[in-house]
Amino acid sequence: MIPPKFDYHAPKSVAEAVALLEQLGSEAKLLAGGHSLLPMMKLRFAQPEHLIDLNRIPELRGICLDGDTVVIGAMTVENELIASEVLRERVPLLGEAARLIADPQVRNRGTIGGDIAHGDPGNDHPALSLVCDAQFVLQGPNGRRTVDAHGFFLGTYMTQLEESEVMVAIRIPSFATHSGWAYEKLKRKTGDWATAGCAVVLRRSGDVVSHIRIGLTNVAPTALRAEAAEQALLGQPFTDENIARAVAAAIAITDPADDLRGDPEYKTAMAGVMVKRALNTAWARSA
Amino acid sequence: MSAVIQPADEREASLAGIGVSRLRKEDARFIQGKGNYVDDIKLPGMLHMDIVRSPIAHGRIKRINKEAALAIPGVHAVLTADDLKPLKLHWMPTLAGDVAAVLADEKVHFQMQEVAIVIADDRYIAADAAEAVEVEYEELPVVIDPYDALLPDAPVLREDLAGKTSGAHGPREHHNHIFTWDAGDLAAADAAFAAAPIKVEQHMHYPRVHPCPLETCGCVASFDPIRGELTTYITSQAPHVVRTVVSMLSGVPESKVRIVSPDIGGGFGNKVGIYPGYVCAIVASIVLGRPVKWIEDRIENISSTAFARDYHMDGQLAATEDGKILGLKVNVVADHGAFDACADPTKFPAGLFHICSGSYDIAAAHCSVKGVYTNKAPGGVAYRCSFRVTEAVYLIERMVDVLAQRLNIDKAEIRRRNFIRKEQFPYTSAFGFEYDSGDYHPALEKVLDAVDYPALRAEQAARRADPNSPTLMGIGLVSFTEIVGAGPSKMCDILGVGMFDSCEIRIHPTGSAIARMGTITQGQGHQTTYAQIIATELGIPSEVIQVEEGDTSTAPYGLGTYGSRSTPVAGAAIAMAARKIHAKARKIAAHMLEVSESDLDWEVDRFKVRGDDSKFKTMADVAWQAYHQPPAGLEPGLEAVHYYDPPNFTFPFGIYLCVVDIDRATGETKIRRFYALDDCGTRINPMIIEGQIHGGLTEGFAVAMGQQMPFDAQGNLLGNTLMDYFLPTAVETPKWETDYTVTPSPHHPIGAKGVAESPHVGSIPTFNAAVVDAFAHVGVTHLDMPHTAFRVWQALKAHNLAI
Amino acid sequence: MAKKLISVTVNGKLEERAVEPRTLLIHFLREELNLTGAHIGCETSHCGACTVDVDGVSVKSCTHLAVQCDGAHVTTVEGLANKGVLHAVQEGFYKEHGLQCGFCTPGMLMRASNFLKENPNPSEDEIRMGMSGNLCRCTGYQNIVKAVQYAARKLQEAPAA
Known part of the structure; x- marks a missing residue:
């Protein structure tokens, strides 16, 4: 398995990367961690003429605070998410979920921005971004814009990211007090994509769910935010009956692909199991 | 001068012989990145081969266009079946008595079948060239299920066998049928079933799997046109068999063929067969006069070289009401893929499947295995097992459980009863x-x-x-x-060569030793354990015993390592060769000590004069004497070769x-x-x-x-x-x-x-x-x-x- | 698609080579530098046989471009021992029978040595997680776990000078 020939570009700044994207057009691909793109190239499913490597742009890497918002450089790798004290204090879901992604070596290369921008429904960060109310900072020829995670994912390998844009950062508001969170991911083995995954962030107010986000991984052409499921619990007591309504509502929006992980019936059922487990874990933590 | 004699148990411990958890001799090179696997081998002027493979499972090749590939700088050749035809190498015999296409001859029979090869300066160019070869196919109906393959109107898969009503293992009853093979006594089994109060049956499919060693298959073929000699480094579990087959196929005398199995990154049965890639690399080296390397990638490995299992089995047990098994009947439909390329002893197209009466005393038993062609890759190798024993054990163990459940007898208890x-040992099973x-x-x-x-x-x-x-x-x-331990040559051969194995041991003048065997380690630690056998047999510390395998120019002929045969067969050859040396050493020791042989006792590492511990000669003493001044009438030197034909499994x-x-x-x-x-x-x-x-x-x-x-x-x-x-x-x-x-x-x-x-x-x-x-x-x-x-x-x- | 000149420090030695951009790090190491310790097992970043250190972190070199290593420090299994003294993980794998065919071993060793920097005193579960990017077909991992435990103990007793 040998990749086809290409030209390699290693810009030192986002502006330079954007200029290259503009200049080279659809023949160019951005190289982040490379663990999706390079295997595709080795299989010759992808044959870009130019690779623009984002790994030499320091401004794209790192985690910092902007007021109450955590700002994560798009080229920050999974192991940096896991190690981050800021994330552990502010958005603990992220580092915890990152441990379930790929394997230790791949987590040294795989980036949060690459995972999101690729638009692969099997990737984990899209659903995590949805439940964290993340925003994405995108830079293109006309400057920067910030878009909500909600609405960003349009379909398999399709997002709001334009061809000449680079994802710069992910902005995530710190979790409020009394937040609970969980990421449940059913997978066949270490390193696999989810058979079905569910991310939950919620807050409790007394016995009532006062805030809730439910996101689903790999059970539809794109990551899903299960809004009807959220509604089944928002403002309601966390009872078995309401959980069951949320699970049913989440299951109703799935549209999984048939593959060796399972058929649509199984994946749909597993989405339900993951939702239930994630809700229970998140609720227990929100106390 | 009287030295204190070291106690026997201390001397024995210092040998690190049989029974000792000796650390591995192999490890020093592996932990320092100095293993020598086939892809580590680089020869001057070496070219790289890549394979163009079929994207479809069944079809006719309409046209192959090499031009674009040949136009790439650094590409030396693109070869297809038409190029191999004049050499009569476009098809090759399989170990199972069938033929297999080396490169697809007008037709492809499975997805990823080898269609053409490209030879280039490096593997990057070779990969580009393989992609540039254009092949046009006409698709044919595909048969995946072996039961479908046997339907009267099923597509004909092997047109090359048209009109052949019998194969290597008897009559063919259908165009996609390979053989039907029986063992046991059907009449006796039928009688047992007729008389039995309890009968159970179960259908089961043992799915197709792949041994998938971490290192894929590969070789470096190097033909020296001046000397007319062919050396091939190859990931083979059976290098001597490869040498014989390569000689037969290429016409190069076996004395001018050298096969070397270097370090092997796991075999598990995947590296027993002789694959088209090997043959193509050898042909390319002969044609181009330069070394050619071929290394499979992982997809090629899983898709094309040597699957295992794929047995559809129907088992039946007859029993008494208290769970005593009276009879066993088994019918198998075996999916062999497009070519019958199982690696079994010649007489056994279903290997040793007839061990399927298991650990149980069953008076009457019969099994029948039907081999079938489908549009899948060929193989059917023993994946970490003796030939088809995994399938057999699975069958009987499942059936015993089925019977236990039917009779509501505990699963341990039913085993005790049967x-x-x-x-009863030695015990002759109903299958013989x-x-x-x-x-x-x-x-x-x-x-x-x-x-x-x-x-x-x-x-x-x-x-x-x-x-x-x-x-x-x-x-x-x-x-x-x-x-395991195939096997007695009266029952087991590969292409007519009996499944013995061999060992040659040389004791050097200063008392260290080298031993060479016909097997080849793939992680089993032969270099460690074989030395331990010699250490115990001859009283030489295992630390100073070198073990070499895998080079057919130096090692005695052996059938290789698979089917757990190394210790049962080569291990026995080692002990027997050592005993030949021991016998000669005794003569020398008797001469040195001026006593008769019968006055000597062997103790750990020395011959002692009976009754006098102070009079002894160690094996090292004897070795020196053997080279320095052997007794009159004895040949100098201290070495032996033994070819061991096991009396039984x-x-x-x-x-x-x-x-x-x-x-x-x-x-x-x-x-x-x-x-x-x-x-x-x-x-x-x-x-x-x-x-x-x-x-x-x-x-x-x-x-x-x-x-x-x-x-x-x-x-x-x-x-x-x-x-x-x-x-x-x-x-x-x-x-x-x-x-x-x-x-x-x-x-x-x-x-x-x-x-x-x-x-x-x-x-x-x-x-x-x-x-x-x-x-x-x-x-x-x-x-x-x-x-x-x-x-x-x-x-x-x-x-x-x-x- | 011109070759790119890169400078990489491999096992402490500066290497300068012109490479095609598509050259994978594993091929650069094995073919260009003749460092054949790291192996190719799966080519899709699942098996870890190609694991090396790049700038101090474990990386699967089959899914990494050589050009990306321009200016980087790379350590392979050949650079693990220190002046002829085996690294604790090398000793551990030997003493605990943590290898059989040896093909996965260089990747295992490189990963294990780095893992013990990340987590010097790991539990068994942490070892299994930390080594989960490396496949072994021979050992069943049980002795690999023991080998890493051995190395952890040894490193704790005598921290590297």
């Missing part, structure tokens, strides 16, 4: 095998005690009584007997028990406990045995719980990378508990039986039995592997157990 008893030794009952009790079996069953009963339990609990128990056995907890919501199965008791006879190196058992259990775990090679209706193999093909990581792999008993083989010179494959053969039905047992209370007698979460969940759902 085991061949100790006093003479089991050399065994002692099953105490081994079973040892395992049941170790895990507190009654407590486990009680816990299971309580779990079953709780409808809200989030998990199902299953207990799998298997009592397997293997048949060996029959290792084991009792395995597994406890699983199945998540009723997701179908995930957790292996709570796995207890493996093995009896491999004499234990040469307990550390290595334990390592081999861990590895075999882990491979068995992978097969039972996840490995699969599913094909869609078009014959596309789904899941041909390590993303989908299940090789467990350290996280998924259970922790293993091991135990042993020792029942030496009575006919093996040191009583050893072979071990590395038992844990694979034995564990697969154990995992399976545990999963099925979790469903036994709702009447389930069998579930086909692999037990992925998805498939188990489907079973949960089908039986209203999913939550």
Whole structure:
């Protein structure tokens, strides 16, 4: 398995990367961690003429605070998410979920921005971004814009990211007090994509769910935010009956692909199991 | 001058002989990155080969256009079947008596079949060139299911066999039929069934899997046009057989063919066969006069070289009402893929499948195996097992459980009632095998005690009584007997060469030694353990015994390493060669000590004059004398060669028990406990045995719980990378508990039986039995592997157990 | 698609080579520098046989471009021992029978040595997680776990000078 020939570009700044994207057009691909793109190239499913490597742009890497918002450089790798004290204090879901992604070596290369921008429904960060109310900072020829995670994912390998844009950062508001969170991911083995995954962030107010986000991984052409499921619990007591309504509502929006992980019936059922487990874990933590 | 004589036990300890957990001699190079695997070999002027493969499973080749590929700078040649035809090398004989296309001749028969080769300066250019070769196909209807293949109007797969009404193994009854092979006595089995009050039957599919060693297959072929000599470095488990076959195919005299198996990154049966890639690389080297390297990639490995299993089995047992088995009948439809390229002893197209009466005293038995062509890759190799023994053990162990469930007899108890008893050995099975030794009952009790079996069953009963339990609990128990060490040449040969093995030992003047064998290690640690046998036999420290294998120019002819045959066959050859040396050494020692041979006692490392410990000659003393001044009438030197033709197979056995907890919501199965008791006879190196058992259990775990090679209706193999093909990581792999008993083989010179494959053969039905047992209370007698979460969940759902 | 000149420090030695941009790090190491310790097992970043250290972190060199290593420090299994003294993980794998065919071993060793920097005193579960990017077909991992435990103990007793 040998990749086809290409030209390699290693810009030192986002502006330079954007200029290259503009200049080279659809023949160019951005190289982040490379663990999706390079295997595709080795299989010759992808044959870009130019690779623009984002790994030499320091401004794209790192985690910092902007007021109450955590700002994560798009080229920050999974192991940096896991190690981050800021994330552990502010958005603990992220580092915890990152441990379930790929394997230790791949987590040294795989980036949060690459995972999101690729638009692969099997990737984990899209659903995590949805439940964290993340925003994405995108830079293109006309400057920067910030878009909500909600609405960003349009379909398999399709997002709001334009061809000449680079994802710069992910902005995530710190979790409020009394937040609970969980990421449940059913997978066949270490390193696999989810058979079905569910991310939950919620807050409790007394016995009532006062805030809730439910996101689903790999059970539809794109990551899903299960809004009807959220509604089944928002403002309601966390009872078995309401959980069951949320699970049913989440299951109703799935549209999984048939593959060796399972058929649509199984994946749909597993989405339900993951939702239930994630809700229970998140609720227990929100106390 | 009287030196204090070191006590015998201390001297024995310093030999590090049989029974010692000696650390491995091999490791120094591997832990420092200095292994020498085939892809590490670089020869001056070496070119690289890549293979153009068929994207479709069945079709005619309309046209091949090489021009674009040949136009790429650095490309030396593009060869197709038409180019090999003048050399008569476009087809080759298989070890199973069939022929296989080297490069597709007008037709492709399976997805990823070899269609053309490209030779280029480096592997990058070769890959570009392979992509640039244009092949136009006309698609033909695809046959994936072997039962469909036998329908009267099924497409003809092997047009090259048109009109051939018989094959290497008898008459062919259909255009996609290869052979039907029978063993046992059908009339006796029928009679037993007619008279029996209880009959059970079960259909099961042992899925197609792949051995998938971490190193793929490959070779470096180097033909020297000046000398007319062909050297090939190759990932082969049987280098001498490769030499014979290469000589036959190429016409180069066998004396001018040198095959070298360097370090091998795991074999597990995948590296027994002779693949088109090897033949093409050799042809290319001969044609171009330069060394040519071919290394498979992982997708090619899984898709095209040597699958295993794919047996569709129907088993039947006849029994008394108290569970005594009276008869066994088995019918198998064996999917061999597009060419019959199984690697079995010539006489046995279904290998040693007729060991399927297992550890049980069954008076009447019959089995019939029907080999069938389909549009899948050829193979059918022994994946970490003796030929088809894994299938046989799976069949009988499943059937015994089915019978136990039918009669509501505990699964341990039914085994007690049917085991061949100790006093029955040597025991001749209804299929005609003479089991050399065994002692099953105490081994079973040892395992049941170790895990507190009654407590486990009680816990299971309580779990079953709780409808809200989030998990199902299953207990799998298997009592397997293997048949390894192929084999006696009166029964076993490969292409007519008897399945003996060999050893040559030379003792050097200063008392160190070198030994060479016809086998080849792929991780089993031969360089360590073979030396231990010699150390014990000859009293030479294993540390100063070099062991070499794999180079046909230096090693004596042997049939190689697979089917757990190294210790039973080559290990015996080592002991026998050592004993020849020992006999000569005794003569020399008697001469040196001026006594008759009969006055000498052997003790650890020396010949002693009986009754006087101070008068002795060590083996080192004798070695010096053998080269310095041998007794009159004796040849100088101290060496021996032995070719060992085993009188029988060996029959290792084991009792395995597994406890699983199945998540009723997701179908995930957790292996709570796995207890493996093995009896491999004499234990040469307990550390290595334990390592081999861990590895075999882990491979068995992978097969039972996840490995699969599913094909869609078009014959596309789904899941041909390590993303989908299940090789467990350290996280998924259970922790293993091991135990042993020792029942030496009575006919093996040191009583050893072979071990590395038992844990694979034995564990697969154990995992399976545990999963099925979790469903036994709702009447389930069998579930086909692999037990992925998805498939188990489907079973949960089908039986209203999913939550 | 011109070759790119890169400078990489491999096992402490500065190497300058012109490489095609598509050259994978594993091929650069094996073919260009003749460092054949790291192996190619799966080519899709699942098996870890190609694991090396790049700038102090474990990386699968089959899914990494050589050009990306321009200016980087790379350590392979050949650079693990220190002046002829085996690294604790090398000793651990030998003493605990943590290898059989040896093909996965260089990747295992490189990962294990780095893992013990990340987590010097790991539990068994942490070892299994930390080594989960490396496949072994021979050992069943049980002795690999022991080998890493051995190395952890040894490194704790005598921290590297």
